[in-house]
Amino acid sequence: MSKSDQTSKPKPVILTCAQPTGQLTLGNYLGAVRNWSDMLDDYECFFGIVDLHAITVPPKPSDLRQNVYSCIAQYIACGLDPKKCHQFVQSHVIGHTELAWILTCMTPIGELQRMTQFKDKAAKLGFKVAEEKGSDDVKFTHEGVRAQASINAGLLCYPVLMAADILLYNAELVPVGEDQRQHLELCRDLAGRFNQKYSETFKIPEPYVPKTGARIMSLSDPMHKMSKSDKNEKATIFVLDKPEQIKKKIGSAVTDSEAEIKANSTKPGVSNLLTIHSSLSGESINDLESHFLGKGYGELKAEVIELLTENLRPVRESYHELIKDKNYLDSVLKEGAQAAQKRAYKILSKVSRKIGLTERARN
Numbered sequence: 001m002s003k004s005d006q007t008s009k010p011k012p013v014i015l016t017c018a019q020p021t022g023q024l025t026l027g028n029y030l031g032a033v034r035n036w037s038d039m040l041d042d043y044e045c046f047f048g049i050v051d052l053h054a055i056t057v058p059p060k061p062s063d064l065r066q067n068v069y070s071c072i073a074q075y076i077a078c079g080l081d082p083k084k085c086h087q088f089v090q091s092h093v094i095g096h097t098e099l100a101w102i103l104t105c106m107t108p109i110g111e112l113q114r115m116t117q118f119k120d121k122a123a124k125l126g127f128k129v130a131e132e133k134g135s136d137d138v139k140f141t142h143e144g145v146r147a148q149a150s151i152n153a154g155l156l157c158y159p160v161l162m163a164a165d166i167l168l169y170n171a172e173l174v175p176v177g178e179d180q181r182q183h184l185e186l187c188r189d190l191a192g193r194f195n196q197k198y199s200e201t202f203k204i205p206e207p208y209v210p211k212t213g214a215r216i217m218s219l220s221d222p223m224h225k226m227s228k229s230d231k232n233e234k235a236t237i238f239v240l241d242k243p244e245q246i247k248k249k250i251g252s253a254v255t256d257s258e259a260e261i262k263a264n265s266t267k268p269g270v271s272n273l274l275t276i277h278s279s280l281s282g283e284s285i286n287d288l289e290s291h292f293l294g295k296g297y298g299e300l301k302a303e304v305i306e307l308l309t310e311n312l313r314p315v316r317e318s319y320h321e322l323i324k325d326k327n328y329l330d331s332v333l334k335e336g337a338q339a340a341q342k343r344a345y346k347i348l349s350k351v352s353r354k355i356g357l358t359e360r361a362r363n
């Protein structure tokens, strides 16, 4: 369906985003981007590259610039056809930070301090976060891992910026992996709070979390989610990995000392491999358990390697073509920013009016 058809019949709006922090992981692919491409015909889709979120842990400026191009090329290579959706860079659209500030002024600090991802990130910087029972206060104790470590306010306010990303478009549905559920809850609370205080303004967005693949785990420590920042090279598959890399990483994926191919909480490594298989092959976990009855872990890994190699090959090949054409990528981002800005301005001016900001004189 062409974009003109999309505009003539209003469709429900979805918005979702990823951080430009290098290559997308298999978790980003199976838990997020691949599912977004199935929604292009039924929704008006806004896909953001959230560069302002990426500076909460400041990257090298040249890396950040390069990562934005790499991210848009990976989005398209993963199936996000620019003719059917709007892909934009967060900092290119006026309104994300403005709305974030307005929402920040409605958010108790304690709510942000209790966010799981904030606590995890704080812990990585050497801070221990201890909640006090019956109190809204959260205590931080520095464990001295890094003498100069401190937590920037951006890391704390990150979920409010994320809420603004969503509410700025009045998105009805937000497709995300399991790890973003808590942030979505905060977004819904803030939308409800604003509506109650200033009258109906925001739609309350629904999370859309896929049934399979919503939480892909690390290959070396399957109790933790697969993440871009894992220091262990074998823990994470990236969508641009070559077949040799896929083979090596899956070959050394942690399993257990039993020999039974079943998915359950006592077998996190095997369960993770079954989930990856199921997400790519479309077969249910139950069917896979029957298929692998009496077979060994080597056979499971061999099938996962084949599935990954075949599924990621076209993504990798297409990426390497796209990344050479910076003009084309710029044109996609320009169209995306224009469409996003048009929608964002409408909501931002409505919000500004409701909270009592004066309108700027036009001449």
Ligand code: TYM
Residues within 6 Å of the ligand: 015, 016, 017, 018, 019, 020, 026, 027, 028, 029, 030, 031, 032, 033, 050, 053, 161, 162, 163, 165, 166, 174, 175, 176, 177, 178, 179, 180, 213, 214, 215, 216, 217, 225, 226, 227
């Ligand atoms: P980010 O960049 O960490 O991840 C992008 C998307 O990938 C999903 N994901 C996973 N899914 C399954 N298994 C995994 N191991 C895995 N790792 C990541 C994430 O759930 C996400 O859907 N805060 C967000 C970015 C953001 C956003 C937004 C998302 C900013 N504003 C507005 C939605 C709406 C983040 O850091 O995602």
